[in-house]
Amino acid sequence: MTTGTALSVNVGPPAPSLGKDVPTTGIHKQPVTEPVTVRAPGPKRSGLHSGVVGDHIGDTKHHGGNDQAIYAYASEDYAWWSAELGRPLPPGLFGENLTTSGLDLAGAVIGERWEFGSGLVLQVTFGRIPCVTFQNRMAEPRWVKRFARENRTGAYLRVVVEGPLGPGDRIAVVDRPAHGLTVAEAFEIYMHDQSRLARLLDAPELPPDLLAEVTDRLS
Template sequence: MENNITMIHTLAIGMPKELHYSNGRSMNTGIEKRKVQEVYLSARGFEGDDVADKKHHGGPDRAVCLYPEEHYIQWEQELGKPLPTAAFGENLTVTNMLEADICIGDIYKIGDAVIQITQGRVPCSTIDKYTEANILLKRLIETGYTGYLARVLEEGTIYADSKIELVEKHPARVSVLHCNEVYFKNKDALAMKRIQAIDALAEDWKQKLEKRIQHLQSKVMN
């Protein structure tokens, strides 16, 4: 990956709106995004972008959502149909930034802004509803191809053709893919503790891992 150029494939934003899905049901969600040529990124997130479910999405540790463009080929083949722009609700669809290569705490400069990777994306059923594909959520979890989230270290404007430059690789070198495997399999307390110890990890993940560690340890004691 070192020789490959990391770049923005799509820059997208969107405000929550009503999503209609199967059997006449609907929900309020910010998953639907539209392409833009430039947008300002603040510590709270992109201007003109927001989430509906503030409990499970958004906040300073989850201000930016990124998803690797390469996975679209696999998902479109498996589903047998094309996916919409920013199908996973991501702000940045990126090239040459796979979960296996991106680590928690890595810092990137994108346009005028600087971001730090904080956690893997924990996908929800809204993805299936939006893409009209009832297997996608399950497959994201199985593969660990969830995308990932970031906090903003320096605010600034990002352009659709902005370069993505690695500023600093986190010394722990714990990949998003590894975190996802540990998080979703939920059986290795020692691996959870190693992830939890990374200073840059999102607070929400630290708390969730703590609960899982305690649960696993209580099972051992019983």
């Protein structure tokens, strides 16, 4: 069984928007010291938006909802980016709710389930497609293209069983679908390799709107 740790749990207050045509953003995530409540937020536009109680999402058209309830990023990928950019990158900088240690998020299989000691269960859905808010937050030239090219996207997760999430919590990968489609492979196909789009249909755990888009493209 693959295991890891919740190195940091991060919550974003509302702040002025960073370049999008929306009034606010929640990308400025800050680590918390006490557990937060995690629940399924419902539909992207009309639900509670973030899966973390108290976490703000400004662009509700593109972020949040059941299939993007939690965003996780690996400390190992942070270390790689830190070496590339030549500066420290603290947990939460990329806007993730959960900074992990010990898990290969690029190699996570779409649909695999993470069980936490509290009973919380999350399911991997897809990687993060970077946007202008992220680029302005990082203040790095051509960041959107660079982040997408390197395919160290982190992972979005949906909530299967609600529960608390706190720093230091143990994470166990308790179920991994046999189709084997990883976050990195799915992202690479969707963003850069249209010839392999049909492969995405092997993973019914992908977000329904993404699967519908793929089906439309193929037809």
